[in-house]
Amino acid sequence: MTAAYPVLTGSCLEPACRMFLDYCRVECGLTINSLESYERDLRAFLAFVGPEKDAADIAGPEIVDYIVWLAENGLCARSRSRMFVALRCFFRFCLAEKLIGADPCGYAESPKVWKHLPQDLSPAEVKRLLEAERGDDPLSVRNRAVLEVFYATGARVSEVSSLKVADIDFAEKTIRLFGKGRKERMTPLGRAALEATARYLDSSRPLLRRSVDTSDDQGWLFMSRSGKRFLRENIFRVVKTAALKAGIGKNVYPHLLRHSFATHMLEGGANLRAVQVLLGHSFLDTTEIYTHVHRPRLVEAYGAFHPRA
Numbered sequence: 001m002t003a004a005y006p007v008l009t010g011s012c013l014e015p016a017c018r019m020f021l022d023y024c025r026v027e028c029g030l031t032i033n034s035l036e037s038y039e040r041d042l043r044a045f046l047a048f049v050g051p052e053k054d055a056a057d058i059a060g061p062e063i064v065d066y067i068v069w070l071a072e073n074g075l076c077a078r079s080r081s082r083m084f085v086a087l088r089c090f091f092r093f094c095l096a097e098k099l100i101g102a103d104p105c106g107y108a109e110s111p112k113v114w115k116h117l118p119q120d121l122s123p124a125e126v127k128r129l130l131e132a133e134r135g136d137d138p139l140s141v142r143n144r145a146v147l148e149v150f151y152a153t154g155a156r157v158s159e160v161s162s163l164k165v166a167d168i169d170f171a172e173k174t175i176r177l178f179g180k181g182r183k184e185r186m187t188p189l190g191r192a193a194l195e196a197t198a199r200y201l202d203s204s205r206p207l208l209r210r211s212v213d214t215s216d217d218q219g220w221l222f223m224s225r226s227g228k229r230f231l232r233e234n235i236f237r238v239v240k241t242a243a244l245k246a247g248i249g250k251n252v253y254p255h256l257l258r259h260s261f262a263t264h265m266l267e268g269g270a271n272l273r274a275v276q277v278l279l280g281h282s283f284l285d286t287t288e289i290y291t292h293v294h295r296p297r298l299v300e301a302y303g304a305f306h307p308r309a
Helices: 014-026 032-049 060-072 077-096 123-130 138-153 157-161 191-209 232-246 254-267 272-279 284-291 295-305
Strands: 174-178 184-188
Touching: 014 032, 014 077, 032 060, 032 077, 060 077, 123 138, 123 232, 123 254, 138 157, 138 174, 138 191, 138 232, 138 254, 157 232, 157 254, 184 272, 232 254, 254 272, 272 284
Parallel strands: none
Antiparallel strands: 174 184
């Protein structure tokens, strides 16, 4: 997607969609990934209602029919819920801009989504994962730093990918992360992550940076072997490879380290509000999913505290 709002063609709804996406980009500061997601969801809806429709022509029953159609075509509840949210945001924008007289999404309910407890790695598994990258070559040193920063901060993969050298303050032992909507937060960086990152900056990044013109260096913290920004797909590959090296049988991916960070912090006695801030969650109920208790701890607590256990 380019910097300008995307062009949606083939529908009278197009001008309203373009205005909405431009609003999301400029006023709300949504990331490229979020904008592309909204665009895909709006495209799908435009294809369903047909090219002759105008924003003011959409009524509540059509929203319901669309959600039902998505279900009949095998779309899971989570995806249907996401697409409904996109429509709801769009029509609320249209209502605020007086493009429509009533919000058609007010007649429909968002598909119910079961909340699944997030899987996590045990502290021992995390240790094996982090130590899987033991090499002294530039890529191994970089990969170890990537893994250490992930677990030390609980960051999202997009946040790690967009880190710049200037975002790390070694004196204050903190790192600056930019979350959803470019919301900025400062997060402590532990000793192991600081040491791994310092080693990478001293020995590996200068070698990776040599592959490009130094004038093109945009200050990205983690760089590919070609001297460019280390992208999301590269980071996924690093985490997957480390899991294979560590012999971890679970499906390991970057967000799993975020889950593990939150779970281990809470199990260690951290305050839920503190974990919310560290994760960059806007609402506390998003963080509360991590308050699940593992069965062995539940049995242990029951045996220790129930008077007739």
